[in-house]
C-alpha cells in the first residue's frame with residue numbers, strides 16, 4: 001500500500017463527504033459526532049485499514065489508521081480525546097480477548113456503534129495502580145465484581161469497559177475483564193472537570209456479575225494487560241492529537257497581534273520535537289515492535305508541548321483566557337491534565353530513569 005496515495009485518496013473522500021460538526025460543542029454533541037464520523041469512515045472502509053481482518057479490518061500497516069486519525073482530527077471533524085479511545089483500547093482487546101469475543105465486538109467499536117472506556121484508576125490507586133482494590137470473586141462460571149473506579153473517561157457514553165480488578169494479592173493478582181456497563185449493579189456518575197466538561201466519571205460496581213468468557217487473558221494477567229494498554233495511551237494515540245495541536249498553533253498565529261517570534265518558535269519546536277518522536281513510534285509499531293516503557297518519552301513530550309503551546313496562548317493573547325468566552329480558556333485548563341492522564345509526568349520520569357536509563361530507584 002502506497003501511504004502517500006492512501007492519504008491523497010482519503011483527503012479526496014473527505015473533501016467529497018461533508019462530515020463537518022454542527023454548532024453544538026457540548027460533550028454529548030462531540031460524542032454523537034464521533035459516532036457519525038466513525039460510522040461513515042467504517043462504511044466507506046477507511047476505518048478498517050490497519051486493523052486485523054478477524055475484527056472487521058482490512059489489514060495493512062497500522063500507519064494507515066494513524067493517517068486516518070491525523071486527517072480526521074486535523075480537520076476538526078472529531079475531537080482528539082474521544083477519538084483516541086479506539087486507538088488505546090482496541091489493540092489490547094484484540095491481543096487478550098477470546099478470538100470470538102474480539103471478532104464479535106471490536107467491529108462495533110471501530111464502526112462507531114459503541115463507545116468503550118477504561119476502568120483502571122480508583123480513589124486510592126492512581127500512580128500506584130497495582131494497589132487497586134476493586135475485587136472480582138469467582139462464582140460458578142461467573143465472576144462477581146465489587147468496588148469503585150474513578151476518572152473513567154466517557155463512561156456515561158460507553159457501552160463497555162475494560163476493567164482492571166483484583167483476584168489475588170500483588171501484581172500477579174490483577175485480572176482484566178470487558179464488562180457491559182448496562183449490567184445490573186453498575187452506577188455511573190459524571191464528574192465535572194475544571195475546564196467545565198463532564199469528561200470523566202466515578203463508576204460503582206455492586207455485586208456485578210461478569211461471565212468468565214469476558215476475561216481478557218487469564219486470571220492474573222491484568223498487570224500485563226495494563227502494561228500493554230498504557231503504552232498506547234502514552235504514544236500512538238498522540239499522532240492525531242498533534243494534528244489538532246498544530247491546527248491550534250495556526251489559530252494562535254492568526255489571532256496574535258505582533259507576536260513574540262521567539263515564544264512562537266519555542267512552542268513550535270516543542271510541537272515539532274513531539275511530532276518527530278511520534279513519527280518514529282508510529283513506524284516502530286508498523287514494523288511490528290511491541291510498545292513498552294519507551295513510550296513514557298512520548299508522554300513527557302506530549303505534555304510538555306501541549307502545556308507550552310497553551311502557556312504561549314496565555315502570553316500572546318493577553319486577557320483572552322481570563323476574560324473572553326472562547327475555546328482557548330477551556331483548552332488551556334484541559335492542557336493541565338496532560339501531565340496527569342495516562343500516568344503523571346513524575347511517574348513517566350521515574351519510568352524513564354529506572355527502566356530506560358537504569359539510574360536505580362532513588
Ligand SMILES: Cc1cc2nc3c(=O)[nH]c(=O)nc-3n(C[C@H](O)[C@H](O)[C@H](O)COP(=O)(O)OP(=O)(O)OC[C@H]3O[C@@H](n4cnc5c(N)ncnc54)[C@H](O)[C@@H]3O)c2cc1C
Pocket residue numbers: 117118119120121122123124125126127128150151152153154199200337340341342343344345346347350
Ligand atoms: C483528564 C483525565 C482523564 C483520565 N481518564 C482516565 C480513564 O479513562 N481511566 C482511568 O482509569 N483513569 C483515568 N484518569 C486517571 C489518571 O490515570 C490518574 O489521575 C493518574 O494515573 C494519577 O493518579 P491519581 O490521580 O490517583 O494521583 P496520585 O497517584 O495520587 O498522584 C498525586 C501526585 O503524587 C505524585 N506521585 C505519586 N506517586 C509518585 C511517585 N512514586 N514518585 C513521584 N511522584 C509521585 C503524582 O505524580 C501526582 O503529582 C484520567 C485522569 C485525567 C486527568
